[in-house]
Amino acid sequence: MASGEAPDGRIREAGGSRRSDRSSSDTLRRRHAAGAVTKRVKDEVPDPSEPPPAAAPRPVQSREEQFVWPWMGVRRGGRQIGESGNRLKERLAAFCPHKVVPLWSHRGHTGNAIVEFGKDYASLGHAFSFENHFEAQGHGKRGWEASRYRGAPEMFGWVARADDRRTPGLVGEYLQRNGDLKSVAELESEGTRKTDKLVANLAGQIEVKAKHAQELESKYSERTTSMDNVMEVKELILQRYNHEIHKMQQLARRHSQRIIDENQKVRSELDSKMQVLEFKSKQVDELAVRSESDIRNLEKEKEKNMIKEKFLKMATLEQQKADENVLRLVEKHKREKEAAVDEIIKLEQKLDARQKLELKIRQLQGKLNVMKHMPGEEDFESKRKIDQLSEELQEKYDEINEMESLHGALLMKERMSNDELQDARKKLIDGLLDITTGRANIGIKRMGDLDLKSFTIACKRKMAKEDAEVTASILCSKWEDEIRNPEWHPFKVVMDGGKAKGGMPNNGYAPFWIGAVRRKSQKMGKSAAGVNHGIFP
Template identity: 45%
Template sequence: MTEFLCFSFFEKKKTKNVSSFCCCMFVHPWKGIIANIPTTVQDGKHVGESGRKLREDLTEKGFNPLRVQPLWNRYGHSGFAIVEFKKEWDGFNNAIMFEKSFEMEHCGKKDYNSSRRQRGKLYAWVAREDDFHSRGLIGDYLRRNGDLKTVSSKEAEEQRMASKLVVTLSNTLETKNLRLKEMENKYNEVSQSISTLMEQKDEMIKAYNEESKKMQQNAHDHFKKISLEHERIAQHFCDKKRELEQREKELFQREAQNEAATKNLQHDKMMNERAAFEQKKMDERMLKLAEAQKREKEKLHRKIIELEKQLDTKQALELEIQGLRGALQVMQHMERDGDAEGKRKMEAIQGELQEKEEEMGDLEDLNQALIIKERKSNDELQDARKELIITFKDVSTRAYIGVKRMGELDIKPFQTAAKRKYSAVEADVKSAELCSLWQDYLRDPSWHPFKILTDKEGNSKEILDEEDEKLIAVKTEFGDEVYTAVTMALAQMNEYNPSGRYIVPELWNFNEGRKATLTEGVQHLLKQWKQYKRRRH
């Protein structure tokens, strides 16, 4: 790789020069330096060409830089910029081509350091060791954002990484083979366990059915016994009643002769009727209890059977799919042996697995239909929300519910900051210019001052990079109020439209400072309509 790069860049040079080039120390990631950028003084600050414009010019020339970062000091634009290229070899190739292009036009580093340097002409070169250790903005930036490497050390580093990757892949392959053997053994154990469980399950179902039949027969015999006993007792009381009635007639005939006997007979009759009534109530209670017990048993039995069928169907299907998948993995691993019988078994298992998965898919169709219905309802709600946003676009922000333009800068902090630095006449113009400038920065997708943080559980979160140079500059120059307005609009832009970076209207609850619900929007619209209707009448 080193020999190829050296030859491609210096094919017209001597072998000695190629060797010295490969040993030369460059700043990595590869960076270039642009010097002598023309600047003008505006409002006491030096202003020069933006990094985006320089990057577009270099891209058109085929150097493919990642970004161009102008260097700023307390006087404004320093006239220098750092060009950042990709870390890989194609980035190094672009960096060298970038340097050679300027050298061919006599605009290299030597030309810049000579006394014949021309004002208003750009000079550029690739950042090396002397630039890295230099004092000033360039050295500070390079030491902060890179380190020194030779082309040979970069190639050696990549070779070490490749060797490490080969060793890692070899260890991984060995581990996977051991894991495959473990899975095969585990599959055999699971298959045996499943067979044993299925046999035990069949025996338990058989025993349960026999016990259930036995319980039903016992309940039927018990109820029949209770019914016969009730009929016997009822017949006994009927006979007793007829006997007492006959005796009552006889006693009435003998009333004059035996009043005491009549009273005893009436007492016996009353006690017998009370006992018969209590027995009747007890019989009715026993019948109701028996019927309720019978209904509960039948209901419980039906529910148990239904649940067992559902559970058996699902468990059997899942066990069959799991078993077939395990068998299929083992068969696929054994396919390399060329066993025709094994291949036929694998094809049969694949067919059976496909049928089981289709059955499982049928069970999921209902869930999918519900998901589609929910998605359709959600789309309708989103359409209604869009209509409300269109309706409230022209409503004043003093209203309870209205439309907020997410990502749009508030000009008030800029006006406050401008009044501190400029006169009352210039403050309005300067604040409008500053607000417009930072709104352009917000719309630039290449400016993404965010960083990713990952916690101990592996969850990632994107937060604002407070060390970004632009954010530090705006906070230092204009204060916390402007910094807060810029970061708030930047967060809204990143949340609502991170790719397009343009302003998005949102239905907003201005009283509580949050996104309004659809219900709140509709209620507010109805309230306005009622007020309008009262004014008309």
């Protein structure tokens, strides 16, 4: 831990000395930069107290003399044939005008033009050069005022001032529309004010930049210290990582050597086992030669088994076909039974309608008899009602006759269907008895199967356990055969409170399993319409 702390202390001390050196050097650098910026501002911003170097203006009478700003020159005189502004600008190109505007009136070109120079000091110098050029030739403003009434053909020019702006005419109107009055002193004060504002803004920006640079310097120092600490920790982690890698490589080499040794051991064991297998293979070959006869016998047995399996499959297919035919026949009988039930319901509905019709006929007959035996003279209205009731009564008689004939036809059809159904039922049961042997399951659930457990419980009450089970099996098989027999009729009709109920004689057997036989028989008896026979649903 002591050795680890010593480098940390040295790193922190070195970082502190570096931060102090950087802060002093950065302070000098910021001061030098601020001085350079100030000098550059002074060089780029002209001093308003000095005239621009490009201009050589004539001395003005007063610094408060007002000129038209942006600086403009007035050009008067010359030919009355108008020239374009571009041609005039080319002729005055030595004075660097921005634009030359010829003045026109409704009569044509007036021979006057306005020369626009700009807004800065350089443009003011160009304007004074323009004025000095014409003054040197005697064609300045004073020359114009002296010769304006003589109609001289020469051109005159000067810098536009306040009196020119107030002059009536096209020149004064243009100057009023496009310029203001401003003196050199105002321009200088405005320039000074702008310069001071610019210097103040730049000084503020320099101060903000200095603060930002100081913050960046502080962050840089913190980051440098943090990076030094991180690099030291990284070096320690790298050393530990290399140490762990070296250990893992040693372990891997030892593990690889162990695997190689184990592989050699396994290879030797495999070689020994291969020798044993070769020996056993030779023994097997010898035994194979001896067992050829056994193989031939097995092949024969296989052929026999295949033939048996083929016959069994064919028998199974035939059994499946028979089962499918039985199921289709059962479904057909079920549909026919449902149709018969529907016919019975329709007959009951027809019977109700017939009873209502008979009641209506009796009511009409009563009304007709009452009207026939009423005392007094019969008028036309009474005769008409009697005739109407007679006609209606005859119609009802016709309807009831039609219903009786229809009922008879339906009843005959129902009996024929029932007879056909019973014949098919007997044939079905006989066929199933031929197909099934004993209690064999043909793949469908049969109604009326008896529960062997009920017979066993009843027999155990009267005999020993072994005898009871044998006796129960015999009785169960017997009663199942009786139930499957379509000629067996165990039921007798007993009247109970005016209602007919099916009963079965006890015959001295135990009531416990006799009740089971009775329930199963009744269940099978209900499957046929009006006949107590066993059937498979």
